[in-house]
Amino acid sequence: MIVSIEGNTYIITQEKLQLVEFIYKLKTDYGKFENSNIIVNLFSLKELDNNDLLEFLQLSNAHRENKHSFVIVTTNRSINEIDEKLIVVPTLQEAKDIIEMEEIERDLGF
Numbered sequence: 231m232i233v234s235i236e237g238n239t240y241i242i243t244q245e246k247l248q249l250v251e252f253i254y255k256l257k258t259d260y261g262k263f264e265n266s267n268i269i270v271n272l273f274s275l276k277e278l279d280n281n282d283l284l285e286f287l288q289l290s291n292a293h294r295e296n297k298h299s300f301v302i303v304t305t306n307r308s309i310n311e312i313d314e315k316l317i318v319v320p321t322l323q324e325a326k327d328i329i330e331m332e333e334i335e336r337d338l339g340f
Contacts, residue, residue: 253285283313301319
């Protein structure tokens with residue numbers, strides 16, 4: 231797991247861990263990230279299905295309830311196949327754009 235920080239956003243990249251190990255590590259270290267926006271970068275995963283993405287749903291929901299963004303980056307799934315409660319985009323730039331839009335919405339009280 232590689233962690234980098236850009237402003238108020240943590241970019242957490244899955245590199246060598248299996249998905250189950252990655253999710254466990256993410257939940258274990260969550261206290262470090264809980265007051266920031268999170269981008270989970272899964273670009274290196276070749277095999278990824280909707281059930282894999284649903285493993286992030288509980289964490290995503292809790293994080294968003296605390297008024298922070300949680301975005302997953304992967305190109306392995308069609309947007310139409312993904313649970314609408316998750317925010318999944320194909321590039322890091324799109325993830326950053328989503329976070330910027332959500333921060334503006336929060337500032338405006340939406």
